[in-house]
Amino acid sequence: MKSYELVVHPVENEADTRKADVIGCLDSHTVVGFERELQSVVDSGANVVILNLESLSYISSAGISALMGLTHRLRKSEGELYLLRPTEKVRRVFRTLGFTTIFRIVDEEAEVGSTPRS
Amino acid sequence: MKSYELVVHPVENEADTRKADVIGCLDSHTVVGFERELQSVVDSGANVVILNLESLSYISSAGISALMGLTHRLRKSEGELYLLRPTEKVRRVFRTLGFTTIFRIVDEEAEVGSTPRS
Amino acid sequence: MSTTPPGSPPQEFIDLELRCPVQTGVLNPLRTFIATLARQSGFSEEQVEQIEMAVDEACANVVRHAYKHLGVSCDLPAEEQSTDKKVRSSCLLRLRVEIGEGCLRVSIIDTGIGAHNKPKGVESLQEYQEREGRGGLGIYIIRKFMDEVEYETTPESGTMVTMTKFVTPAAKTAEK
Amino acid sequence: MSTTPPGSPPQEFIDLELRCPVQTGVLNPLRTFIATLARQSGFSEEQVEQIEMAVDEACANVVRHAYKHLGVSCDLPAEEQSTDKKVRSSCLLRLRVEIGEGCLRVSIIDTGIGAHNKPKGVESLQEYQEREGRGGLGIYIIRKFMDEVEYETTPESGTMVTMTKFVTPAAKTAEK
Ligand SMILES: Nc1ncnc2c1ncn2[C@@H]1O[C@H](COP(=O)(O)OP(=O)(O)O)[C@@H](O)[C@H]1O
Ligand SMILES: Nc1ncnc2c1ncn2[C@@H]1O[C@H](COP(=O)(O)OP(=O)(O)O)[C@@H](O)[C@H]1O
Numbered sequence: 001m002k003s004y005e006l007v008v009h010p011v012e013n014e015a016d017t018r019k020a021d022v023i024g025c026l027d028s029h030t031v032v033g034f035e036r037e038l039q040s041v042v043d044s045g046a047n048v049v050i051l052n053l054e055s056l057s058y059i060s061s062a063g064i065s066a067l068m069g070l071t072h073r074l075r076k077s078e079g080e081l082y083l084l085r086p087t088e089k090v091r092r093v094f095r096t097l098g099f100t101t102i103f104r105i106v107d108e109e110a111e112v113g114s115t116p117r118s
Numbered sequence: 119m120k121s122y123e124l125v126v127h128p129v130e131n132e133a134d135t136r137k138a139d140v141i142g143c144l145d146s147h148t149v150v151g152f153e154r155e156l157q158s159v160v161d162s163g164a165n166v167v168i169l170n171l172e173s174l175s176y177i178s179s180a181g182i183s184a185l186m187g188l189t190h191r192l193r194k195s196e197g198e199l200y201l202l203r204p205t206e207k208v209r210r211v212f213r214t215l216g217f218t219t220i221f222r223i224v225d226e227e228a229e230v231g232s233t234p235r236s
Numbered sequence: 237m238s239t240t241p242p243g244s245p246p247q248e249f250i251d252l253e254l255r256c257p258v259q260t261g262v263l264n265p266l267r268t269f270i271a272t273l274a275r276q277s278g279f280s281e282e283q284v285e286q287i288e289m290a291v292d293e294a295c296a297n298v299v300r301h302a303y304k305h306l307g308v309s310c311d312l313p314a315e316e317q318s319t320d321k322k323v324r325s326s327c328l329l330r331l332r333v334e335i336g337e338g339c340l341r342v343s344i345i346d347t348g349i350g351a352h353n354k355p356k357g358v359e360s361l362q363e364y365q366e367r368e369g370r371g372g373l374g375i376y377i378i379r380k381f382m383d384e385v386e387y388e389t390t391p392e393s394g395t396m397v398t399m400t401k402f403v404t405p406a407a408k409t410a411e412k
Numbered sequence: 413m414s415t416t417p418p419g420s421p422p423q424e425f426i427d428l429e430l431r432c433p434v435q436t437g438v439l440n441p442l443r444t445f446i447a448t449l450a451r452q453s454g455f456s457e458e459q460v461e462q463i464e465m466a467v468d469e470a471c472a473n474v475v476r477h478a479y480k481h482l483g484v485s486c487d488l489p490a491e492e493q494s495t496d497k498k499v500r501s502s503c504l505l506r507l508r509v510e511i512g513e514g515c516l517r518v519s520i521i522d523t524g525i526g527a528h529n530k531p532k533g534v535e536s537l538q539e540y541q542e543r544e545g546r547g548g549l550g551i552y553i554i555r556k557f558m559d560e561v562e563y564e565t566t567p568e569s570g571t572m573v574t575m576t577k578f579v580t581p582a583a584k585t586a587e588k
Contacts, residue, residue, distance in 0.1 A: 097376075
């Protein structure tokens with residue numbers, strides 16, 4: 001069993017939207033691979049990235065920083081990073097630290113593009 | 119969160135049958151409490167004991183020995199211990215060590231009393 | 237403590253120590269270890285998560301920063317990594333855990349650069365955002381999630397951070 | 413090893429050590445620690461479970477048997493327990509873990525009664541049943557679940573059991 005995996009979904013209709021599942025733990029051990037794989041997703045022409053966090057069991061400051069970096073890069077080109085359905089544990093970390101006002105956290109894919117920053 | 123709990127169900131029709139859920143880990147840390155609680159179940163007049171192992175996440179030799187002890191005690195008075203739906207992990211341990219031929223492991227409560235030793 | 241299983245011997249004062257090499261691969265095992273200890277010592281699930289994360293951040297800092305000047309850090313590119321086995325095996329991460337009545341204290345100890353590079357986190361999330369990727373979030377998290385945090389550094393003997401959490405810090409939580 | 417996440421630095425040889433008090437409360441944290449280490453070192457889930465259980469059995473033996481003659485054992489009734497803090501704190505359980513390419517080796521070390529009470533498990537399940545509750549299952553499990561097991565005892569320095577498991581012991585498994 002791997003302690004981390006990024007499963008990138010095949011591109012469908014919207015050419016500049018990419019979806020991926022983040023599985024396992026995002027810590028200083030796994031973040032290097034995560035950032036590299038994220039970069040290749042962006043390089044493939046993504047402007048809107050949806051990361052499904054349903055199976056993300058742990059995130060450390062290293063993982064949060066990687067998400068912050070991507071958020072900034074995408075916003076520079078009017079894009080956005082959406083975090084889909086984080087677990088209660090990850091949500092609690094975001095909330096306690098104040099990241100719920102920075103990240104776009106959504107519960108349904110349909111909300112993508114229509115969610116005001118909460 | 120407790121690392122172990124025994125939840126004894128209220129007695130229904132059959133006066134000499136008792137049912138309980140074993141929750142958590144059965145190891146050298148928790149086995150002392152487990153044996154004491156099992157004893158009071160037997161003392162309450164049980165001849166047939168059904169232990170639901172669906173939520174037993176780990177069992178060590180100490181836990182197995184406790185189950186063996188109870189099996190022997192109940193069989194002396196023509197009774198029986200039934201182990202209901204152990205997880206794949208616990209089942210694998212029983213199987214690899216050879217305990218599947220000693221314990222009565224059942225998947226449905228209806229099988230109680232009718233299962234030949236497999 | 238409150239969740240000692242009925243019938244098991246009373247939980248005594250626990251004092252244990254762990255010595256690991258400074259590799260990111262030890263972080264996940266260390267997290268599950270400390271989380272299980274905290275959980276069975278009576279902390280709530282949210283508190284367990286906070287202890288887990290604070291300890292992870294401090295350990296990650298040892299792996300990343302403490303021995304970087306010696307060429308031992310996961311942040312260095314391969315060509316800047318020391319290949320000297322003696323150097324690498326002398327770079328240790330030490331964890332000391334003490335658990336008493338309603339209280340857990342963890343010290344994360346290294347013998348690295350210490351006072352030559354005093355640990356400094358951001359004071360607020362705003363400061364973190366302004367820094368734009370230049371770190372500081374780890375120590376912010378440690379201070380936010382633990383009830384008491386103390387950093388000690390000396391030039392010769394590295395860094396030791398000691399963090400304490402209490403089982404029911406009702407006042408503390410409300411205060412934050 | 414095979415499951416090192418892509419992009420993270422290559423997993424080096426890991427050599428770590430843990431010192432715990434001899435209390436049953438450390439067993440669960442130790443199990444989760446060793447299981448997480450084994451899992452990310454490439455062992456299958458079934459192998460992880462076997463390592464977890466073998467290590468638990470050896471550690472439980474230290475907590476139960478190694479220091480019983482000194483009044484430090486979870487098997488003793490309260491009135492036979494030593495209350496001497498110096499004695500209790502000198503009773504340690506040491507765990508050493510070495511992980512190399514496709515191989516995990518754990519030593520469980522105590523400074524207890526050692527050769528005065530040589531560890532002996534049953535040879536078969538039948539022997540275990542015939543003994544009717546007089547133990548021997550723990551060491552049977554350790555030998556069954558690990559690929560190599562070695563017990564060393566000396567009168568002065570206690571017991572050390574070293575157990576090794578290989579990631580793909582195809583031959584071994586078939587043999588058993
Ligand atoms: N154990 C340590 N040894 C040396 N320097 C440290 C140690 N811990 C923290 N630091 C320093 O403190 C800074 C802030 O740490 P932290 O808040 O965790 O953020 P980050 O690690 O992302 O930079 C680090 O960049 C580093 O310079
Ligand atoms: N570390 C140890 N120190 C002293 N004696 C031990 C140790 N480990 C095992 N033993 C001895 O070996 C015996 C068999 O151990 P085991 O197979 O685990 O069964 P059990 O612990 O149930 O008796 C124990 O009863 C004990 O006498």
